[in-house]
Amino acid sequence: MLKLDGVTVRFGERAALDAVDLEVAEHETVCVLGPSGSGKSTLLRVVAGLQPVDAGRVLLEGADQGGVPVHRRGVGLMFQDHQLFPQRDVAGNVSFGLRMRGVPRARQAERVEELLELVGLPGAGRRAVAALSGGEQQRVALARALAPSPRLLMLDEPLGQLDRTLRERLVVELRSLFGRLGTTVLAVTHDQGEAFALADRVVVMRDGRIAQTGTPLEVWQRPASEFVARFLGFENVVPGVVSGVVAATEWGAVPVPSGSAQGSVRLLIRPAGVRLLPAREGLPCEVVSRTFRGNHVALRLRPRSGPVVEAECGVRDAAGVGEMVGVGFVGAEVVVLAG
Numbered sequence: 001m002l003k004l005d006g007v008t009v010r011f012g013e014r015a016a017l018d019a020v021d022l023e024v025a026e027h028e029t030v031c032v033l034g035p036s037g038s039g040k041s042t043l044l045r046v047v048a049g050l051q052p053v054d055a056g057r058v059l060l061e062g063a064d065q066g067g068v069p070v071h072r073r074g075v076g077l078m079f080q081d082h083q084l085f086p087q088r089d090v091a092g093n094v095s096f097g098l099r100m101r102g103v104p105r106a107r108q109a110e111r112v113e114e115l116l117e118l119v120g121l122p123g124a125g126r127r128a129v130a131a132l133s134g135g136e137q138q139r140v141a142l143a144r145a146l147a148p149s150p151r152l153l154m155l156d157e158p159l160g161q162l163d164r165t166l167r168e169r170l171v172v173e174l175r176s177l178f179g180r181l182g183t184t185v186l187a188v189t190h191d192q193g194e195a196f197a198l199a200d201r202v203v204v205m206r207d208g209r210i211a212q213t214g215t216p217l218e219v220w221q222r223p224a225s226e227f228v229a230r231f232l233g234f235e236n237v238v239p240g241v242v243s244g245v246v247a248a249t250e251w252g253a254v255p256v257p258s259g260s261a262q263g264s265v266r267l268l269i270r271p272a273g274v275r276l277l278p279a280r281e282g283l284p285c286e287v288v289s290r291t292f293r294g295n296h297v298a299l300r301l302r303p304r305s306g307p308v309v310e311a312e313c314g315v316r317d318a319a320g321v322g323e324m325v326g327v328g329f330v331g332a333e334v335v336v337l338a339g
């Protein structure tokens, strides 16, 4: 459906996108994830035709979009601040793209009803946009983007402004809606939870380049680099020297999966791979913080040397701040990182 081929966009000296290759298949939902300034919005703007490229090509269904204006690309856009027209009612907003395309009035009204039903706002056509809650406005913006049946729907931080509970609910609804409609979606977010819940595939960006792409599970289980691991919120990254199935690190010997790269590497140990042992076993650490996270407790543990170790444990087993504990590592939760 969509193909980016060596797309480069420069602002002065700096490349906001640096030779980016990306493909999105029909019916696929791809989420682009990355820190602020990594080029996510620029990528969407390029595909929409709002941003010219300095090099490379954008193809939609195989056709080069060079010189094709925004309204001829057949893509739908929904931005973070949803940009609804405040002076128009809900129906007036949803039918915007249909009016632009000269769809007859009767058909417009039908389609608006259909879409409001779809986004969970049946019969809301006559309501004033200003009188809607944030979540309702978001649904109207989505209905408006979907109205002209775009071949590709692009979402920029679609749930950015909403509170967490509403975001979590809407993300589930969006995923099921896109599944039912068979919509092809390219979404941008800085929120990894949102990306992982919504996407068939995630693309992690760093400084205008793709740092990793894969299914949410692949990226979560095997972050390709320290950058991706840290971006996903993993903190236990330590240098080590692998020999066979053991790595020598500042935290002592850490088991690694068989078949791991040998020699000098960086290791990620997921918090689930950190086991608390009785005080005289394993790596001696002092508990420096203890944070209640609902179904588990996050502990930060300071060894005599080397970086702080992050651990997760059951609410009942968690040691208190200032206590000494021993720490052991589980090889299955260790990832040998590249770069």
Ligand SMILES: Nc1ncnc2c1ncn2[C@@H]1O[C@H](COP(=O)(O)OP(=O)(O)OP(=O)(O)O)[C@@H](O)[C@H]1O
Residues within 6 Å of the ligand: 011, 015, 016, 034, 035, 036, 037, 038, 039, 040, 041, 042, 043, 190
């Ligand atoms: N119109 C512009 N003129 C100059 N520099 C720009 C322009 N638009 C973007 N940039 C720069 O390009 C880089 C990528 O910006 P972009 O908005 O694509 O990042 P982003 O990942 O979407 O960030 P955020 O999550 O903060 O929206 C940034 O360094 C930004 O400052």
